[in-house]
Amino acid sequence: MEKAPVIGFGLGTFEDAGVQFPGAVFGDTVVDLRTVLPGVTRIGDLFADWETHLDALERLDLATSGARPLEGLKVCPPVQPVGTIMAAGANYREHVVQMSVAHKLGAEGADAQQLAADAAAEIDERGRTGDPYVWTGIPSAVCGAYDDVQLPDVGGNVDWELELGVVIGRRAHRVSAADAFDFVAGYTIVNDVTSRALVPRSDIAMMGTDWFRAKNQPTFFPSGPYVVPKRFVPDPTKLRIRLSLNGQVMQDALADDLLFDIPSLIAYASSVAVLLPGDVLITGSPAGNGSHWGRFLQDGDVMEAEISGLGTQRSTVRGPSGQLPPWYVDRPVAVAAAGGATA
Numbered sequence: 001m002e003k004a005p006v007i008g009f010g011l012g013t014f015e016d017a018g019v020q021f022p023g024a025v026f027g028d029t030v031v032d033l034r035t036v037l038p039g040v041t042r043i044g045d046l047f048a049d050w051e052t053h054l055d056a057l058e059r060l061d062l063a064t065s066g067a068r069p070l071e072g073l074k075v076c077p078p079v080q081p082v083g084t085i086m087a088a089g090a091n092y093r094e095h096v097v098q099m100s101v102a103h104k105l106g107a108e109g110a111d112a113q114q115l116a117a118d119a120a121a122e123i124d125e126r127g128r129t130g131d132p133y134v135w136t137g138i139p140s141a142v143c144g145a146y147d148d149v150q151l152p153d154v155g156g157n158v159d160w161e162l163e164l165g166v167v168i169g170r171r172a173h174r175v176s177a178a179d180a181f182d183f184v185a186g187y188t189i190v191n192d193v194t195s196r197a198l199v200p201r202s203d204i205a206m207m208g209t210d211w212f213r214a215k216n217q218p219t220f221f222p223s224g225p226y227v228v229p230k231r232f233v234p235d236p237t238k239l240r241i242r243l244s245l246n247g248q249v250m251q252d253a254l255a256d257d258l259l260f261d262i263p264s265l266i267a268y269a270s271s272v273a274v275l276l277p278g279d280v281l282i283t284g285s286p287a288g289n290g291s292h293w294g295r296f297l298q299d300g301d302v303m304e305a306e307i308s309g310l311g312t313q314r315s316t317v318r319g320p321s322g323q324l325p326p327w328y329v330d331r332p333v334a335v336a337a338a339g340g341a342t343a
Contacts, residue, residue: 011078011229029062031057044278077142083168086275091284134269135215137216141219142221143218146315149317150217153328155213156196190222190223232309241307246302255307300317
């Protein structure tokens, strides 16, 4: 009797006794890819022949593949080596409206209703005639799906932004929107943690904002737990994005409120830069951030985040270390301007 094929799996990086290995996750078990795919020592090695490797994994006989329990293994950021994060800002319509109201971004003296109406009109016009807003995150800010999130010693009002991550599987440059999905390997979960106090730069008004310091602190990109191959996600717009803080639901939306959809984001980003295998494009955050609720992350908070079919994250928030970086030791005015770590 022919063996029934495996239906769906995730890919990730795991650690056992200090040693990392790439794995394919089938339910609550994981197969060490080093034992079943010659030459594959990390997830990044799969991109050289992505579809062939996936075909081989779908044909696996789990009974003889050396599958082991997932429980007890440390879950690392799924793609190793970690690539660049390319982030689409202000890309969920309702999120932009909420942020505009929360931060009073609009005409002076306008009430919440007017701010919301003006923001909606502006974002609709940008969708018709403008470009996506994309900035970059650095690999050292990425952590695993179950790692602690460390609040910085400088920079308060630390917020959550749960996002659908699109993992690039092929070198992409000047790609058309019509061809964009051909360059997608799969999907993952990324929480784009942000210090709101570090975003504005009042000392350089003409520069406006500083996304580097606001979003690239260590542990500010919890990622994974897995990459789910594109072939198992027929319509990413139907994925449900949900984040709870200490058991209370804060974000809950489908990934279908995008101002610029996934093909448009890939086409735009690749019109500027060369996208490489393992890079992750995060597509924006739906409504329900801390700025909207007037509640920011504190020591001991627990964020539980999930995107349907892609797994779950659980991140415990740890308070500031209490020791300023050397740069800020003799800059009390700058520390105060950033709101401090507890603001």
